[in-house]
Amino acid sequence: MKHFLKETDFGPSELGALFGLARELKAKRGRHATPLAGQTWAMIFSKSSTRTRVSFEVGIHELGGNPLFLNKNDIQLGRGETIADTARVLSRFVHGLVVRTFDHDEVQQLADIGTIPVINALTDLLHPCQTFADAFTLAERWGRGGDLVGSLRGRKIAFVGDRGCNVANSWILGANLFGMKISLAGPTGFDAAPEFDQLLGREGFAGGYQFTTDPFEAVRDADVVYTDVWVSMGKEEETAERIRVMSPFAVTPALLAAAKPGAFFMHCLPAHAGQEVTQEVLDSPRSIIFDQAENRLHMQKAIMATLALSARP
Ligand code: CP
Ligand code: NVA
Numbered sequence: 001m002k003h004f005l006k007e008t009d010f011g012p013s014e015l016g017a018l019f020g021l022a023r024e025l026k027a028k029r030g031r032h033a034t035p036l037a038g039q040t041w042a043m044i045f046s047k048s049s050t051r052t053r054v055s056f057e058v059g060i061h062e063l064g065g066n067p068l069f070l071n072k073n074d075i076q077l078g079r080g081e082t083i084a085d086t087a088r089v090l091s092r093f094v095h096g097l098v099v100r101t102f103d104h105d106e107v108q109q110l111a112d113i114g115t116i117p118v119i120n121a122l123t124d125l126l127h128p129c130q131t132f133a134d135a136f137t138l139a140e141r142w143g144r145g146g147d148l149v150g151s152l153r154g155r156k157i158a159f160v161g162d163r164g165c166n167v168a169n170s171w172i173l174g175a176n177l178f179g180m181k182i183s184l185a186g187p188t189g190f191d192a193a194p195e196f197d198q199l200l201g202r203e204g205f206a207g208g209y210q211f212t213t214d215p216f217e218a219v220r221d222a223d224v225v226y227t228d229v230w231v232s233m234g235k236e237e238e239t240a241e242r243i244r245v246m247s248p249f250a251v252t253p254a255l256l257a258a259a260k261p262g263a264f265f266m267h268c269l270p271a272h273a274g275q276e277v278t279q280e281v282l283d284s285p286r287s288i289i290f291d292q293a294e295n296r297l298h299m300q301k302a303i304m305a306t307l308a309l310s311a312r313p
Pocket of ligand 1: 048049050051052053122130268269270
């Protein structure tokens with residue numbers, strides 16, 4: 001049974017087929033096969049969402065399935081029923097689970113104890129659906145008509161801002177999986193949680209990544225400048241301190257200009273213009289933020305179709 005809890009749940013040899021399927025599903029939207037026909041996929045969300053919720057609901061529907069959105073507080077999980085019992089019960093009813101929560105261990109437990117595919121739709125630790133859709137967005141441009149995944153190899157991504165957040169962690173795993181270089185710039189004291197180092201240890205992670213406190217150093221020779229909000233969901237009480245220490249890491253036109261000529265600007269969204277990025281950069285021709293958002297749909301459909309196939313008896 002295949003799950004998608006972290007980038008490395010797909011091996012390098014599987015990426016070509018996955019990205020190719022995303023491209024096909026995008027090109028044939030409205031007239032492709034429906035591999036989730038007759039299935040219901042539940043979506044348990046403990047945090048807010050626009051892109052992830054809508055792209056999964058629409059994606060499940062377009063693959064022929066029925067999306068069942070469950071706010072954590074509307075089900076017994078929100079009143080203390082265990083993850084283990086929730087996993088066992090939902091496995092009797094539905095064919096797949098899409099989960100957005102705080103503690104990464106919850107998605108791991110749902111996958112370990114349930115008997116249906118589980119997709120991580122964002123935890124405090126990782127946001128793998130985002131990085132795969134982002135990588136597909138870049139591959140569409142760089143690998144036009146040809147080798148999508150191969151077009152990523154050797155490219156450099158610079159992540160600037162909250163270098164310890166879920167999207168930054170995911171890009172460390174993603175960059176190494178895709179054969180890209182990654183440099184992260186942010187203030188000291190906001191490193192990844194210890195769980196991330198433990199995960200890298202369990203993965204036997206031998207890949208490279210650089211940290212610096214100089215955003216201009218990070219973006220040098222970068223093909224992509226990426227940022228995320230400074231205050232992730234669940235960190236709201238640290239807002240004032242985060243804005244204070246992360247202000248030097250805003251993506252401005254000057255910072256983007258210090259990357260490679262033609263470098264793309266990316267942001268997972270939602271954005272806070274005037275904090276982590278200026279409105280000018282968000283609106284610039286180098287910004288591909290809405291292509292990233294759209295590709296959430298196509299890549300997640302490819303992921304669900306692949307997982308559904310692996311779950312067939
Ligand atoms: N990028 C992303 O996951 O957006 P949402 O929080 O709106 O789902
Ligand atoms: N790092 C952000 C990503 C939102 C899509 C958060 O966790 O809130």
